[in-house]
Amino acid sequence: MDPSCNCELCELRELLVANLEGDHLDIICSGKVEKEYKQGESIIKEGTLIKDFTYLKSGLVKLFRTDSSGKEQIITIAKPFDYVSLLSVFSNNRYNYSVTALEDSVTCHLKMNDIRTMAEDNGTLALSLLKNMSRVADKIILDTLEIRKKHLRGRVAYLLIYFSQNVYYSPEFDLPLTRKEMAEFVGMTTENVIRSLSELRRDGILKIYGKTIQIINMDTLKSIAEFG
Numbered sequence: 001m002d003p004s005c006n007c008e009l010c011e012l013r014e015l016l017v018a019n020l021e022g023d024h025l026d027i028i029c030s031g032k033v034e035k036e037y038k039q040g041e042s043i044i045k046e047g048t049l050i051k052d053f054t055y056l057k058s059g060l061v062k063l064f065r066t067d068s069s070g071k072e073q074i075i076t077i078a079k080p081f082d083y084v085s086l087l088s089v090f091s092n093n094r095y096n097y098s099v100t101a102l103e104d105s106v107t108c109h110l111k112m113n114d115i116r117t118m119a120e121d122n123g124t125l126a127l128s129l130l131k132n133m134s135r136v137a138d139k140i141i142l143d144t145l146e147i148r149k150k151h152l153r154g155r156v157a158y159l160l161i162y163f164s165q166n167v168y169y170s171p172e173f174d175l176p177l178t179r180k181e182m183a184e185f186v187g188m189t190t191e192n193v194i195r196s197l198s199e200l201r202r203d204g205i206l207k208i209y210g211k212t213i214q215i216i217n218m219d220t221l222k223s224i225a226e227f228g
Contacts, residue, residue, distance in 0.1 A: 031110055031111055031114060032108055032109065032110055033108070033109045033110075034057065034106055034107070034108050034109075035106070035107050035109060036104070036105070036106050037059070037101040037104070037105045037106075037107065038101065038104055039101055039102065039103050039104055040100065040101065041100065041101050042098065042099070042100050043061060043084070043099040043100060043101060043105070043107060044084070044085065044095050044097070044098055044099035045095070045098050046065060046066060046095055046096065046097055046098040047094055047095065048094060048095055049093060049094055050085065050088060050089055050092065050093055050094060050095055050112055051111070051112055052085065052109040052110065052111065052112055053083075053085055053089060053109070053110045053111070053112050053114075053115045054083070054084050054085040054099075054107050054108070054109055055081075055082075055083050055084070055085075055107065055108040055109075055110075056078050056079070056080055056081070056082050056083075056084050056105060056106075056107055056108075057080060057105075057106045057107060057108050058080050058105060058106045059080065059101060059102075059103045059104055059105025059106060060077065060078070060079055060101070060102040060103040060105065060167065060176055061077070061078045061084060061099050061100060061101050061102055061105055062074050062076075062077055062078075062099070062100055062102055062177075062181070062185075063075040063076050063077075063078060063084065063087070063097050063098070063099050064097060064098055064099075064100070064184070065096070065097050065098070066098065071184075072181075072184050073184055074181060074184045074185040075087075075097055075140060076136075076139065076140050076143065077102070077162075077167075077176075077185070078099075079166075079167055082136070083132055083133075083136065084099050084107070086129075086132060086133045086136050087133075087136060087137070089112060089115075090116075090129075090133070102176040102177065103176055115129075146158065147159075147185075147186050147187065148187060150225070152188055152192050152196055153196045153199065153200070153224055154224055154225050154226070154227065155186035155187070155188060155196075156182070156186065156188075156193060156196040156197060156200070157200070157221050157222075157224040157225035158186070158225040159182060159185065159186055160175075160206070160213060160215065160221065161215075161218075161221060161222060161225055163175065163176070163213075164213075164215055164218075171214060171215040171216075171218060172212065172213065172214040172215070173212070173213060174211045174212050174213075175211050175212070175213050179193050179194055179197075200221070200224075203220075204216060204217065205217045205220050205221050205224070206221075
């Protein structure tokens with residue numbers, strides 16, 4: 001394998017490099033571009049032309065839409081090894097959502113026209129892309145249904161457990177979302193999010209130091225997430 005295709009732990013190796021050879025492999029090796037984004041920077045803007053196939057190499061980002069009143073609705077949170085452009089790239093020529101860095105992040109970009117051409121020529125690659133698109137869609141659907149069936153405190157508890165066990169792998173972490181963003185993600189008001197966090201802290205389930213969350217009693221928090 002060409003040393004220039006060393007994508008470290010990047011899933012691009014599995015998705016693209018493992019399924020390509022010859023000229024197509026050269027396109028990937030020579031065409032991939034990495035970009036760095038600071039926390040709060042826009043990576044993709046809703047309505048812009050889709051030119052790149054974008055992969056999150058490190059960091060954390062939010063995918064969201066903005067309604068006519070300017071209110072944001074967070075669709076999902078993407079972490080490393082997620083394909084942040086897969087929701088629109090084959091169905092539209094413009095993005096139906098925006099992507100913003102929640103933490104300092106690094107993305108890997110390939111030209112979308114190159115990806116489309118290779119997918120047309122390579123059935124294995126096309127199936128791999130479809131598999132990953134389905135995985136992204138399934139995650140959004142299941143997360144949304146799971147959150148919406150919960151009571152208010154259960155939604156906040158579910159979100160905290162997600163960050164603890166699926167993003168930071170620690171009972172103590174810096175919450176990457178503002179209280180307003182938490183509300184947008186779980187379909188609550190900002191006031192209800194603040195109240196729920198205060199109740200969890202009062203009950204000794206959490207300790208909160210600004211943006212830092214320390215989960216003291218994970219079993220109780222899981223019970224609240226499950227039963228509200």
